[in-house]
Amino acid sequence: MSDLPIIETNNLVKKYGEHLALDDVTLSIRPGATGLLGPNGAGKSTLIKTVLGLISLTSGGGKVLGHDIATEGQFIRQRIGYMPEYDCLNPDMEAVHQVRYAGELLGMHPTSATQRAHETMEYVGLLDQRYRTVGTFSTGMEQATKLACALVHDPDLLICDEPTNGLDSKARGFMLDTLFQVVKQGGRSILMSSHLMDDVEHICDRIVMIHKGQVIAQGRIEDLKAIDREIEISVWGGASRLEQKLKDDGHNVRRTGRVMRITRQDESTYVQILAAAAATSVQIRKMEDYEPSLEDLFLVIMDRLGYAVKSSADLLSTPTPSMDAAAFQGGRPNE
Numbered sequence: 594m595s596d597l598p599i600i601e602t603n604n605l606v607k608k609y610g611e612h613l614a615l616d617d618v619t620l621s622i623r624p625g626a627t628g629l630l631g632p633n634g635a636g637k638s639t640l641i642k643t644v645l646g647l648i649s650l651t652s653g654g655g656k657v658l659g660h661d662i663a664t665e666g667q668f669i670r671q672r673i674g675y676m677p678e679y680d681c682l683n684p685d686m687e688a689v690h691q692v693r694y695a696g697e698l699l700g701m702h703p704t705s706a707t708q709r710a711h712e713t714m715e716y717v718g719l720l721d722q723r724y725r726t727v728g729t730f731s732t733g734m735e736q737a738t739k740l741a742c743a744l745v746h747d748p749d750l751l752i753c754d755e756p757t758n759g760l761d762s763k764a765r766g767f768m769l770d771t772l773f774q775v776v777k778q779g780g781r782s783i784l785m786s787s788h789l790m791d792d793v794e795h796i797c798d799r800i801v802m803i804h805k806g807q808v809i810a811q812g813r814i815e816d817l818k819a820i821d822r823e824i825e826i827s828v829w830g831g832a833s834r835l836e837q838k839l840k841d842d843g844h845n846v847r848r849t850g851r852v853m854r855i856t857r858q859d860e861s862t863y864v865q866i867l868a869a870a871a872a873t874s875v876q877i878r879k880m881e882d883y884e885p886s887l888e889d890l891f892l893v894i895m896d897r898l899g900y901a902v903k904s905s906a907d908l909l910s911t912p913t914p915s916m917d918a919a920a921f922q923g924g925r926p927n928e
C-alpha cells in the first residue's frame with residue numbers, strides 16, 4: 594500500500610449561508626484506518642460530503658485519491674464506498690436488489706453487480722435475510738445493508754458517517770468487527786466519523802479531531818497520546834492535601850477520589866511526587882505510568898484549548914464556547 598495521502602484538503606472553507614461549518618480545514622489522511630472525531634455539529638458530515646464532491650466549497654480545495662474534489666466528484670464517488678449517516682435505502686426494495694442497484698449506479702455491469710451484491714450481503718452477515726424488503730429490517734440490518742451498498746464495487750477507500758449510530762451493543766460490535774476486517778484482512782482504507790471514542794479506538798490508528806469546523810488534532814493516536822504522559826498514583830489518605838501540594842509545586846493534577854494523575858514533565862516528576870507525599874505525610878500505595886485512552890486524549894486536547902469538559906459526552910448536545918484556536922497537528926501542540 595502506497596503511503597501517499599488518500600485525502601488532502603487545503604484551507605477548506607464551507608459556509609451554509611452565513612454559518613461557517615468548515616473553518617480553514619487543512620488535512621492529510623494516509624492509507625489505513627482514520628477516525629473523524631468531533632461532537633455534534635462539529636462539521637464531520639460536512640467534511641465528508643465536501644471531500645466526496647457532493648456539496649460545493651466556499652473556498653480552498655482538496656484531492657481524494659489524487660482527484661480534485663471540486664471538479665472530479667463523480668469520478669471520486671465511483672472509486673470510493675460511501676456509507677452516509679442519513680437513511681438512503683428504499684424500504685420497499687429487497688435488500689440484495691438494493692445493493693445490486695447501488696453497484697449499477699456506481700457503473701458496474703449488471704451481471705457483476707448481481708454477483709457482488711450476494712457476496713457483500715454475505716460479508717455483512719445478511720445472506721439469509723437478503724430477499725427481505727429493507728422496510729422489515731432492524732436498524733442494525735439497515736446499517737449493514739448500507740455498508741454492503743458501499744462495498745459492492747470493492748472500493749479502495751470506504752467513508753462511513755457514524756456507522757454505529759442507533760445500534761444496540763450486539764449490532765454495534767458486529768459492525769465494528771466487519772469494518773475492522775475491511776481494513777485488516779481486506780487491506781482497504783477507511784475514514785470513519787463518530788462521536789464515540791471507543792468505536793474509533795477499536796478500528797483506527799489515526800484520527801482527525803474537529804470542533805466547531807476547525808481541526809483541533811490530527812495524526813497517529815499513539816503520537817497524539819504521547820503529548821501528555823501521566824503518572825497515576827493511588828493514595829491511602831490525605832488525597833486533598835497531596836493534590837494541593839502537587840498543584841502548589843506547579844504540577845498538573847487530575848484527581849478522582851484516591852487516584853490522581855499527574856502530568857509527567859520528565860524523569861524528575863516521580864521523585865517530586867514522592868517528595869510531595871513525604872512533605873504532606875501521605876502514603877502512596879501505587880505509582881505507575883498511566884496508559885491513556887482516546888477519551889483521555891480528547892479531554893487533554895479540549896483542556897489545552899480552554900474547553901471545560903469532563904467527558905466527550907458533555908459535548909454531544911451542547912457545544913462549549915471556544916476560548917483558544919490553538920491546534921494540535923501530528924502529535925505536537927502548535928502553540
Ligand SMILES: Nc1ncnc2c1ncn2[C@@H]1O[C@H](COP(=O)(O)OP(=O)(O)OP(=O)(O)O)[C@@H](O)[C@H]1O
Pocket residue numbers: 609612613614631632633634635636637638639640678788
Ligand atoms: N444543509 C445545511 N444547511 C445549513 N446548516 C447546515 C447544513 N448542514 C449542516 N449544517 C450546520 O453545519 C454545522 C456542521 O454540521 P455537520 O452535520 O457537518 O456536523 P456533524 O459533525 O456531522 O454533526 P453530527 O454529529 O450531529 O452528525 C452544524 O452547525 C449544522 O447545523
Ligand SMILES: [Mg+2]
Pocket residue numbers: 637638639678754755
Ligand atoms: Mg454528522
